[in-house]
Amino acid sequence: xxxxxxxxxxxxxxxxxxxxxxxxxxxxxxxxxxxxxxxxxxxxxxxxxxxxxxxxxxxxxxxxxxxxxxxxxxxxxxxxxxxxxxxxxxxxxxxxxxxxxxxxxxxxxxxxxxxxxxxxxxxxxxxxxxxxxxxxxxxxxxxxxxxxxxxxxxxxxxxxxxxxxxxxxxxxxxxxxxxxxxxxxxxxxxxxxxxxxxxxxxxxxxxxxxxxxxxxxx
Numbered sequence: 001x002x003x004x005x006x007x008x009x010x011x012x013x014x015x016x017x018x019x020x021x022x023x024x025x026x027x028x029x030x031x032x033x034x035x036x037x038x039x040x041x042x043x044x045x046x047x048x049x050x051x052x053x054x055x056x057x058x059x060x061x062x063x064x065x066x067x068x069x070x071x072x073x074x075x076x077x078x079x080x081x082x083x084x085x086x087x088x089x090x091x092x093x094x095x096x097x098x099x100x101x102x103x104x105x106x107x108x109x110x111x112x113x114x115x116x117x118x119x120x121x122x123x124x125x126x127x128x129x130x131x132x133x134x135x136x137x138x139x140x141x142x143x144x145x146x147x148x149x150x151x152x153x154x155x156x157x158x159x160x161x162x163x164x165x166x167x168x169x170x171x172x173x174x175x176x177x178x179x180x181x182x183x184x185x186x187x188x189x190x191x192x193x194x195x196x197x198x199x200x201x202x203x204x205x206x207x208x209x210x211x212x213x214x215x216x217x218x
Contacts (some may be wrong), residue, residue, distance in 0.1 A: 001080065003050045007043070009193040014039050018191040045071060055086050058095070058103050065107065075113055079104070082117040097136050101143035121149075129211075130176055148177040152188070153211065172198075172207055183208050 012019040015035050020026050028036070045183050053060065061079075068074040073134045085100045086092035086186060108115045123135045130149035132141075151174040173195065175184040185204040198204050 003052045006050055011194050013194050046058050057086050077115045079117040082119045096138050098138040098143055147178040
């Protein structure tokens with residue numbers, strides 16, 4: 001995703017303005033325009049740096065990360081798609097995700113920063129339960145410090161009949177932290193590109209209980 005797209009999503013998130021308006025498909029009011037202008041100025045002054053360079057290699061990452069760490073004091077780095085790193089050379093190939101994780105973990109420990117990376121799992125139908133079995137075969141537990149799975153039940157609602165009895169699954173996201181294992185529930189607001197906590201504890205627990213019931217059936 002380009003810097004422009006990420007910035008527009010951040011503006012929608014911070015300003016509580018629908019992304020469809022930010023992207024120009026709906027007209028913005030004068031109040032919304034002023035709010036966007038104010039928020040954009042605040043973002044320009046914030047310690048946030050986005051690099052959307054394609055064909056990222058580990059050497060390029062190290063160089064860019066060290067530059068921002070030394071000049072800007074960066075302590076937290078987000079990487080979108082850990083499986084998007086390439087080897088060096090004229091004919092680059094994608095690196096094995098295990099190799100990438102090992103290198104990034106070593107870099108983080110050596111330079112006292114936290115690195116959070118994402119990648120998509122290719123999971124089979126009728127298998128909602130995220131777990132170690134979903135990780136790439138080459139990836140080992142000691143390659144990272146922790147693993148967090150995100151799962152949206154509504155995506156599989158058409159494939160898994162048992163989801164039919166779960167009320168209000170729309171935009172609910174299961175967050176499973178592996179070490180130590182803990183299940184959380186957040187609400188995803190797609191028009192604002194935002195995850196929020198759910199105040200109603202019963203609503204969260206009933207959602208998790210329903211997923212556990214499906215696990216027993218399958």
